[in-house]
Amino acid sequence: MISTAPPIPMSRNSAGILFLIAGIAVFAVQDLILKLLSGTYPLHQAMVMRSLTAVPFLLILVKLNGGLSTLITPGLPRMIGRGITMFTAYTSYYLALAALPLATTVALYFAAPLFITLLSVLILNEKVSILRWLAVGTGFAGVIIMVRPGSDLFDWAAPLAVVSGLTYGVSMVSARRMGSHETAAALAFWGNAVFLVCALILSAIFGSGEFAGAGHKSVAFMTRGWVWPTGFDTLLMMACGVIAAAGLTLLTQAYRIAQSNVVAPFEYTALIWGVLYGWVFWSDWPDATGWIGIAIIVGAGLFVIWLERVEAYTSRQ
Known part of the structure; x- marks a missing residue:
């Protein structure tokens, strides 16, 4: 017998979780693309292509979230400042x-x-x-375990990833200070504009290849001169722009319709994609020490999120 009862609607939190997981999966593809391109092209070239491609998609997003008037507000200097911080965060991460x-x-x-x-x-x-x-202290202990200062396995790129987390934290706190005065679409648009301007400046400095360094992979990724891309690689760089706009829309929707302390733990699904893509494309698999560090960082982060949820609930009683 076929039931004629209406379907049970999905809760806002459940929908938010699905949006967040999808957004994280989309951004993981961008990480994969940039790592694949990092051995041939400079970061600033990929970022220029990415930022230019994202512009029309972000303009549509702005149009749907209050219109173009939301771009020019008294908070514009703060949005640009936050964009510079985000540029620092993502540049450090990609390097x-x-x-x-x-x-x-x-x-x-x-x-x-x-x-x-x-x-x-x-x-x-x-x-x-x-x-x-x-x-927090336990989590930073996990960071030290993964960075491995003083060991033969230490890589100077590891502090760059930590700097990325720090500057991303600064940008999130600054967004919290802005409160509800600016729309997520406006923040994204100006963030992308700052990305484009900064990437063009880096291209003007390093684009000729005059300062190219062939040593450390991170240095080479920053200082390498522009390379005429193949058609397929051009599509990959442009795909990063589409991914950025799509991923941002999914993450924004997740935090818009659901409680942030409910969906935030699912940010850590990025680690699943990181391990999977690393294993499939580069045969990378964390060693025992790496897994211990990952477990400590994730455990500490989830505990902080849980504490925030408990404290928020207690304050409402």
Whole structure:
């Protein structure tokens, strides 16, 4: 017998989780593409192509979220400042990606929630419990385990991934300070505009190849001169722009319709893609020490998110 009962609607939190998981999966493809391109093309060339391709998609997003008037507000200098911070975060991340295994880079980047807690105290004067401080300290211990300072396995690209987490944390805290005055679409548009301008500046400096360095992979990825791309590689670079716009839309929708402390833990699904792509494309698999560091960082980050949820619930009672 076929039931005629109406389907049970999906909860906003469940839908938000699905949007977030999809957004993370989309951005993981961008990481994969940039790592594949890092041995042939310079980062600034890929970023120029990515940013130019994203412009029309972001303009559509702006149009659907309040219109073009949302782009010119008293908060424009702050949005541009946040864009510069985001550019620093992602440039550091992509440079680390060129030299480190994908899973290692993603794991070190996820020190960001720990930095956000620290910066919330320093910048926003928020109160943090002893338990959260313990979680932050434990998480940073996991970072040290993965960076392995002083060992033969240490790579100077590892601190770049940590810097990425720090500057990403600064950008998130600055967004929190802006409150609800700016739309997510406007933040994304100006962030992309800053990306484009900064990438063009880097291209003007390094595009000729005069300062190209053939040593460390991260240095080569930054200083290599522009290379005439194949048709397929051009499509890959342009795909990064589409991915950025699509991923941003999915993540924005996730946090718009669902509680942030419910969907935030699913950000860590990025590690699944990092391990999977690293294994499939480069035969990279974290060693025992790497897995320990990953487990500590993820565990500490999830504990911080859980504590925030408990504290928010308690404050409402």
